[in-house]
Amino acid sequence: MTLIKSISGIRGTIGGKPNENLTPIDTVKFAAAYGTWLKEYSNSDSLKVVVGRDARLSGEMIQNLVVSTLVGLGIDVIDLDLSTTPTVEIAVPLEKAHGGIILTASHNPKQWNALKLLNEKGEFLDAAQGAIILELAEKEDFHFSEVDDLGTITRNNAYIDIHIDEVLKLPLVNADTIKKAGFKVVVDGVNSTGGIAIPKLLETLGVEVIKLYCDPTGHFPHNPEPLKEHLGDICELVVKEKADFGIVVDPDVDRLAFICNDGEMFGEEYTLVACADYVLGKTKGNTVSNLSSSRALRDITIKHNGIYEAAAVGEVNVVKKMKATNAIIGGEGNGGIIYPSSHYGRDSLVGTALFLMLMAEKGGSVRELRDSYPSYFMSKKKIQLTPALDVDRILVSISESYKDNEVSTIDGVKIDFEESWVHLRKSNTEPIIRIYTEAKTQAEADSLAEKIISEIKVIAGI
Template structure:
């Protein structure tokens, strides 16, 4: 059982010992620390905090604990209930709240849950802010307010319909073009909140929807990470139903993967690539993804005569880079689409609407659209190290060995070769080095990974 305290919040398995798992005591402790931090940021004024959750089995329990703690800390609460991560982020913005807490462990299995912490812009806290929350969690000198100063629940109203309405109102979402295509779509929402919002969005766009694992019970029908090995069922249903495509989301609906009409994976790396292709055909500007994302986004961006930028891994880093360069579209290769015209957060709803608009306007099948993009193959590996090994020293050695290549060291070491790349980064939570590679074939990607794994083992005398 595990409790992970990081700059982005607190994540753990439910139950067990205090301080070692996500227990009620830990939920109260970190919620209190978050309120203290937000009060510091707002010069002591009374706060309004939005709370939303995915459909995990522990969601209601954690929600009740957080709401009660917020009230006990003197903060007012807007509780949007069963809501996606991007929906909760938007609820912070639309309600002009001071912050938000999202109750979700994203793609982790059902025994996990987490508190994800937002600022007044509906964005995740940055590194320094997250560290301050963690420090405050260890300080027990806080005095809770007395009876006349406790908080109030301002509302308990869903936000999902408003989220859908704002997506459909975007100028580059052409609902009429999508309706004219009469797409038949299979949706796998892995028994979470996506089963509530994605089918409704698709029906608003005139699609015929086949629901698969859409009842939001929290009992995930399969491993909730939207990877090919977890999506065999939807592939079979698409072919059997004669559907045009499949839509797959993770439990909190910030990641988006598509499946083609023949049951093959569109590949989640290409979700952002296709959406960016569409956006850049209408609005010229830069794009951003993290260092571990596919080179295909760079290729498509340059095809439109625009400039691509890479950020460190992590949504908060992608958002910071997007703001710095004024990007018109960005995100992460895990199927996370960030469209600033709506908000600065990974959002599967806006990804679905923009993607279907483009597919309708191109009048293509999914497999045809996929073949229009550069073909890259990724290999993701890791090496277990002993705690005594200096990972930073290992990465410095690799960087020195390849100083003649195109090297980026803003997050570990990424080496760009002519036809491939390798990205090496250390884990923040365990003694491992992650080795991600990409090349023009799977064999080449795997071979490149083995080469660098062998080099690292030699350096470490493993």
Template sequence: MTLIKSISGIRGTIGGPAGDNLTPLDVVKFTTAYVRFTASEHPGKRLRIVVGRDARISGTLVSDLVEGTLLGCGADVIDVGLCTTPGVELAVTAHDADGGIIITASHNPRQWNALKLLDARGEFLSDAQGKRVLELAGQTDFSYPEIDAVGRVLSRESYNDEHIRRVLALPLVDADAVRRRRFRVVVDAVNSVGGVVIPRLLRELGCEVIELNCDPTGEFAHNPEPLPENLTGISEAIVREQADLGVVVDPDVDRLAFVSEDGSMFVEEYTLVAVADYVLRHTPGNTVSNLSSTRALRDVTERHGGHYYAAAVGEVNVVAKMKEVGAVIGGEGNGGVIYPELHYGRDALVGVALFLTHLARTGLTMTQLRKTYPAYYASKNKIQLTPAIDVDKVLLEMKSRYAHENVNDTDGVKIDFPTCWVHLRKSNTEPIIRVYTEAQSMAEAEALAQRFMDEIRSLGQA
């Protein structure tokens, strides 16, 4: 069964039995439920919904089904076509829409797709709202309007150029400083929509761009998650081309990773750390990341006199905490930068522009900049769920075993040791337990992860 319904949307593999995978029937059912929910939030109003997609090969199929269902439900549609996730979020408010549907499975492989659901603020539905959509999808009394009340397509127009314009207009984006550095940049956009927008943004910033996997065919050239083991191609290209840095995005361009001039990883966790360092220099304040993110953000925040706060994993949780504490910058350790000055959503375009401004103004190389931050090493692992593993029972047992340590059970179980930590949680997007660790050396982080994975497996056999 590969249909996953969670706070991250409706996600599944294409084809197969309805109800077990993301089939046409499932797309229609969940889109209808989303319209019914949105209508309840805006009673008596003719709805206006933005639809956009990444470049994966099932995108047109799913997009056509979503659009047709929206029209059949009496909602008007603004189709922004091939668009990043943050671009769709911005388009919702720009078009004064009542919501949006982003058709993307983010970092998942090519056989996956998903419906990510937005509210009228261009933000993801809350957990309670998402559960209401799922309840409505479980009902069987769907009734659709007759011909005079069906929706209309109001426009089919890209939002990509406007997204770039709004990023460049931000006060902390110093395009002139970046242009003076004349950066030579290799871009790996895994043959999705990032190949359309990231090179265009970089050229606006005066960079020389070398494109790698920037043809938006949806045929991913490698595993689309921007992890070091998937990025050997860009590392080699940077050295070969004598580039200043590399920019890597996932298929829907809400995650961002950098590669240094020597081909080494800047490390995805440090995308947010570096951007936060720059933002905090000019707008002191608080920061937020999720429980699985590096301690380096806390260290940098405190260095600038701010307070760091941790949220449960999931963009909607991070956004809620950012609003609660008035954070000036936040995000997730997976390379997701959230800059409220533009909008409350992970946005790789904002991350690129702010990072390059920071790099340009410091006059440092990538490897030199990286050395200015605290050195932590993360190990990210997962255990495939089996019938023998009762996740809730496992997490309760771990909490009990380590009650003498600093334990946070806001989202799964995070155990903070003096010089390292481990975070255990059930994934929102895959049938796995995530085991994330961080320590002051990779050997320590990996040993800690192995220790806890062995403990979990032993509990599954008990």
């Protein structure tokens, strides 16, 4: 059982002992720390916070604890109940709220849950703000309100519909164009809130929807991370139904993956590539992804005469770099689309609409679209951390070994070779070292990853 505290929030497994797992006590303590920080940071006498959750089994319990804690601090709560991460992000500024909390452990299995924290813009907190909240939680220096000053709860379950309306308002989304294309799409909502939001969006756009695992029970029918090895059912159903393509999202709907019409993966790295291809074809500008994302985005950006830059891993880092470079689209290679014309957050509804527009205007099949993009292959490995592993020493040693190559140390170590790269970093959410590689063939990517893993083991003496 695990409890991970970081600047981006608190994440852990349900049950067990306080301070070792995400128990009710830890939930209340962290929610109180956020509320206390918000009262100091906002300098306002009347505070409002938006709260929403995915459909995982512990969600209602965690939601009740968080909402009650905020009310106890004198903070008014807009409770969206079942929602998505991007929906909460959109709701915060629309409600003129001072912040937001999303209750989700993203792609982690059902025993996990988490509190993700937003500022008044509906964006994730930065490192300095997150550090203050961690310190407040440690000190437990909270001051709760007296009975006449308790906060209020307003329940609003209309925000997924409002979110869809916001997507339809985007200048590069034309509902009539999509309707005329007559798409048929299979949706795997992993029995969470994507099973509500994505079919609703598609039906509004005139798309025929075949639902798979779209009942928001929280009983995930497969590992909820949208990777090829977990998605056999939808791959088969796309072919069986002769669908144009398939859509898969993670439990909180900020990661988006497509299945080609032939039942093969489009590739989660290429979700951003395709959406950027459409946006850059309409609007000249720059792009950003993180260091662990495919070079394909760089290639497409250059093709459209834009400038590509890489940020440290983590949505807040990508957003910061996007703002600094005036990027018109960006995100992460895990299927996260950030489109500032909507908001600065990964959004599978926005990504779905942009992809539908691309397909409607280009014509042809999704397989043909995928084959038209630069072909890269990735290997994603990991090494479990143990007390014996001095990760910083390992990273320094690897960096020194490859100093004659292009090396970045802004987030772990990334080494760029002429036709491949490797990125090593400590995970923010799991006790592991991630080793990502990319090359022109899968065999080359796998070989590079195994070579680096072998070198790490030699350095670590394991």
